[in-house]
Amino acid sequence: MMRFRLSVLSVLMGSWLACATVFGAVAEPPVAVVVKTGSAHDLTSVLPVLQGLLRERKFSVVAGSQAGEAGWRIELSCLTDKCPLDASVPRVIVKLEAFDPGQPEPVAVVRAPHCSVQSIDQAASQAVTILFKGRGAYERDREAFFRQIGFHFSGKQAAPVLAVRDTVGPQIDVISPPLPEAPPRGMRLARAKTGEVTIIGRVTDPSKVDRLTLNGQSVVLDEKGTFQPVVQLTDRGDYPILLEAYDAVGNVSRLEFTLTPQMAQRIAAAKSTVDKRLALVIGNGGYTGVPALGNPVNDADAMASSLTSLGFRVIKCTNVDRIALISAINTFGEVLSKEKYTVGMVYYAGHGVQRNGLNYLVPVEVTKQSDVESECVGLQHILNKMEVANTRVNILVMDACRNDPFVKPAQQRDAGNSGGPASIKAPTGTLIAFATAPGSTAADGTGKNGTYTESLLQHIQKPNVSIESVFRLVRTDVMQKTNNEQIPWESTSLTGDEFYFRR
Incomplete structure (x- = not known):
């Protein structure tokens, strides 16, 4: 039976929070990190990167000949395809699977996609690093991965589990009108002209989205968080937009952009x-x-x-x-x-x-x-x-x-x-x-x-x-x-x- 210690020391909690695991458990015996058997790619050079990131989060990690001494393991694999934003750029999707030796199925799984022209092992190393250090969606995926591991192993010995504190606001994605990737001076720009423009997008959050507002006015969301408010433009020129999304625990995120002349004209032409x-x-x-x-x-x-x-x-x-x-x-x-x-x-x-x-x-x-x-x-x-x-x-x-x-x-x-x-x-x-x-x-x-x-x-x-x-x-x-x-x-x-x- 695997044994776990529960620690509430602030230094340990700080390190676990940085890893987006807040259940406070420290694995004993340690974890082994291996390349998944039958992996299509040689990821041996990625193992030291993953091991180092785990050690930064206070995991005790063993490798090589000592792997048999570990009480659980993380298996590393990846697949490759093309970047959704630019099909000429390759993409790796790294997968980490946590296994309890007593079970054939993984306890938890997390994936990290990364588009890069680097070699597969270099891109995979970068993907793992982003997974452990990134914010937004990476942070939520990482949090869920380690939380699931904590729930599983804590449940085996009925150890208490601390509640997860969500500190990240909802994710707001605007699909139409298209917004450039690099907005000037922190402001995203779309193009519009006199007439109606429908702003289409989606807002998501693991703690459930509570509400969304556009320039202070409530916006209707469907069951998947999709929104389609219509903005009526005049000939006064630029029209600033502020979207604010709130989750069920009070976190808020904001997205600002400006509708400027020309987009509505192009939309009207397409309609005709x-x-x-x-x-x-x-x-x-x-x-x-x-x-x-x-x-x-x-x-x-x-x-x-x-x-x-x-x-x-x-x-x-x-x-x-x-x-x-x-x-x-x-x-x-x-x-x-x-x-x-x-x-x-x-x-x-x-x-x-x-x-x-x-x-x-x-x-x-x-x-x-x-x-x-x-x-x-x-x-x-x-x-x-x-x-x-x-x-x-x-x-x-x-x-x-x-x-x-x-x-x-x-x-x-x-x-x-x-x-x-x-x-x-x-x-x-x-x-x-x-x-x-x-x-x-x-x-x-x-x-x-x-x-x-x-x-x-x-x-x-x-x-x-x-x-x-x-x-x-x-x-x-x-x-x-x-x-x-x-x-x-x-x-x-x-x-x-x-x-x-x-x-």
């Missing part, structure tokens, strides 16, 4: 643009030679209905074989070109695989792994149809990054990048969205709709939210619902006026 919209919606779930999926047909039905309500003409097909799938794509391409549609969208839910750097949609009759390249339908076939049509906006949504149907469950952990989509460069005027990041997989989901599609169905119906903002909202939702296990990913080369699903 009349798009002719065509969508192809495909749902494959009734597979005969590989594991069937429960949600794709439901996903396709719901998506077809939603897109119809948004002004799309919809071509829908479900549980199609290779011939029917190719025929549907060809029909879509012909109609898109001949009838001069300005917006083309393809939504696919079902099995999707990658082979030799290429992505494939899996028809329902394919059974053998060797049939992938000859019997499945390449994603590039769809992109070629879209590019030839010369539409203003092309949208390709692939809720297809599910478990590789040709890999046995025992092999899935070692499937590496073969399990998810390859990286794709979108043609000009195109946004490609995957349900998860390149090289990763995602579950089919347990409800009526998949996790990704469920969120997408919600956000495409929100008025005055640009397409890029829609997918940022979806990414946030999915990451929260899956504890960061699934990270949606997009590649975009959209140009010209903003596209909005609903105005």
Whole structure:
């Protein structure tokens, strides 16, 4: 049985608070820090960094030949994908898992993403450092990680646990209008002109958000903390905005920015643009030679209905074989070109695989792994149809990054990048969205709709939210619902006026 001491000495409490753990427990025996078995990357050089950060927080850390003497351990691993803000920059997502030797599942898990052009081990070291020393979201994640460890081990011996004191105000994120990353003189600037501007964003807090105000006036929040107040601008010029968010324990955070001339004019121009919209919606779930999926047909039905309500003409097909799938794509391409549609969208839910750097949609009759390249339908076939049509906006949504149907469950952990989509460069005027990041997989989901599609169905119906903002909202939702296990990913080369699903 692991033993823990409880200390209320101020010096110890200070060090634990700095680590965002306020349960006051000091582990005895010490903790071992190791690279997770089977990790795809060599993170040996990151171990000393992590060990040093733990020692700064008064943990007793052992390594190497002494690791067997530890009473618990932290396993280190990471995955890589592309930075959501700039697909040309790599991103590492470091994962720390705390294990009690008596249990096969981790006691607590925390992740730290970091975009960097450095080598993987250097970027991972930086990610760990930011996790331990950063503020805001990093501090909240770190706090939850160590708090969970404290609750677990204290509960084993019924030791008292001190209550966590939240000292951080809510997180305020403005999605639209876009705000620059480096505001001058501490003030963020958006652009606006006479007329209405909808400020769209989200406020979150682990202690529950109590209220949000805009220039002193209460703002309505939905159950997820999303807000959409409308500001009426005049010709007097700049319009200062002050958002203040309060959590349930009294902490407050503030975000200031100024609406200045031009944004409303651009928004009005986008509203006046009349798009002719065509969508192809495909749902494959009734597979005969590989594991069937429960949600794709439901996903396709719901998506077809939603897109119809948004002004799309919809071509829908479900549980199609290779011939029917190719025929549907060809029909879509012909109609898109001949009838001069300005917006083309393809939504696919079902099995999707990658082979030799290429992505494939899996028809329902394919059974053998060797049939992938000859019997499945390449994603590039769809992109070629879209590019030839010369539409203003092309949208390709692939809720297809599910478990590789040709890999046995025992092999899935070692499937590496073969399990998810390859990286794709979108043609000009195109946004490609995957349900998860390149090289990763995602579950089919347990409800009526998949996790990704469920969120997408919600956000495409929100008025005055640009397409890029829609997918940022979806990414946030999915990451929260899956504890960061699934990270949606997009590649975009959209140009010209903003596209909005609903105005």
